Amino acid sequence: TQLLEQSPQFLSIQEGENLTVYCNSSSVFSSLQWYRQEPGEGPVLLVTVVTGGEVKKLKRLTFQFGDARKDSSLHITAAQPGDTGLYLCAGARGSRLTFGEGTQLTVNP
Amino acid sequence: EAGVVQSPRYKIIEKKQPVAFWCNPISGHNTLYWYRQNLGQGPELLIRYENEEAVDDSQLPKDRFSAERLKGVDSTLKIQPAELGDSAVYLCASSSSGGDTGELFFGEGSRLTVL
Numbered sequence: 001t002q003l004l005e006q007s008p009q010f011l012s013i014q015e016g017e018n019l020t021v022y023c024n025s026s027s028v029f030s031s032l033q034w035y036r037q038e039p040g041e042g043p044v045l046l047v048t049v050v051t052g053g054e055v056k057k058l059k060r061l062t063f064q065f066g067d068a069r070k071d072s073s074l075h076i077t078a079a080q081p082g083d084t085g086l087y088l089c090a091g092a093r094g095s096r097l098t099f100g101e102g103t104q105l106t107v108n109p
Numbered sequence: 110e111a112g113v114v115q116s117p118r119y120k121i122i123e124k125k126q127p128v129a130f131w132c133n134p135i136s137g138h139n140t141l142y143w144y145r146q147n148l149g150q151g152p153e154l155l156i157r158y159e160n161e162e163a164v165d166d167s168q169l170p171k172d173r174f175s176a177e178r179l180k181g182v183d184s185t186l187k188i189q190p191a192e193l194g195d196s197a198v199y200l201c202a203s204s205s206s207g208g209d210t211g212e213l214f215f216g217e218g219s220r221l222t223v224l
Contacts, residue, residue, distance in 0.1 A: 004151075033212070042113070042200055042215025043152070088151050096165060097213065099144075099151035 003027055004091050004100035012106040013079055021074045021103045023089035030092050032065055032072045037086040037102075079107045111135070113216035115201050121222045127189035130219045134183065134203030141178055142213065143186050144200040152200055158184065188221075196223045 007022045023032070031050045035043035047056050049065035049072060056063045060083075062075040072089055084107050089100045114133040122128050134141050139160050144152035155174065157165040160181035169176065173192070178184040188195055198218040204211040 006151075041217055042202070043213075044215070045212045048212070086149075090151075095157070096154065097142075098154070102149070102151045104149065 003098050004089055006087075006089060006100040006103050008103060009101065010104050010106075012108065015080060015107055015109050016078055017107075019076050019079060019105070021076075021087055021105070023072045023074075023091075023100055025070050025091060027091070027093065028069050030069070030094075032069070032092070033090045033097070034063055034072070034074055035088045035090060035099075037088060038084075043086075043088055076105075079105075081107045081109050083107050113201055113203050113214055115199075115216035115219050117219055118217065119220050119222075121224065122191055123224050124193055125190040127187065128191055128221060129185055129187045130199050130201075130221075132184045132186070132201030132216060134201070135205075135214055138203035138205050138214070139181070140204040140206065140211070141184050142200075142202040142204070143176060143184070144202065146198045146200055146218070148197075155186070155199075191221070191223045193223050196221055 004025045031048055033048045034046045036046055037043040047063045052067045052069045054065045060077045064073050087103045090097045116131050120128055141158040143155040145155055146152040154168055156163055156169045156176050158178045161178050174188055176186045198220045200215050200218045202213040202215045204213050
């Protein structure tokens with residue numbers, strides 16, 4: 001049973017479009033991390049959000065942690081082909097980090 | 110500074126054969142994780158070590174999987190005997206903090222194919 005549900009599972013868009021990826025759970029997390037993974041490589045951390053309602057920006061990426069610390073979203077503005085990859089959210093409870101199933105994003109030039 | 114190193118990168122075996130994966134974490138990282146990732150899905154935790162102690166192995170299928178982290182540095186994950194459903198990428202990660210906000214640094218993974 002996956003504690004974290006991500007949507008959409010697949011997303012294919014054109015360069016320049018905006019998109020939002022969602023990460024939802026019925027459980028409360030002490031923090032939530034977002035990773036990006038490219039084929040043949042391990043996931044790489046993008047951001048960690050800790051406080052309910054927190055918003056963090058990383059260039060064209062905006063991350064938000066829900067007020068109740070059960071959900072999170074990742075918004076990408078003006079997507080570029082280099083944004084293509086598998087986006088994974090991961091929730092921390094105690095010392096265990098649980099990953100969602102991922103959103104496979106393809107940005108076409 | 111070297112990242113997390115895993116070997117082999119690829120392994121193809123027949124079912125019922127044994128297989129072992131090796132991981133060398135980032136120097137100084139006390140926490141080491143083994144995750145299994147099926148195609149198109151997120152990683153699932155198999156086991157977490159704090160130094161040489163396995164502190165979370167509740168999701169490790171202990172009938173066929175075993176792991177060790179002697180001396181609290183590098184680690185080995187073994188499967189014996191392998192089954193068809195074990196085909197996946199086995200990811201090793203390390204962290205300087207076992208706490209809940211620590212960044213995990215992943216290796217490139219070991220892709221296992223069981224025929």
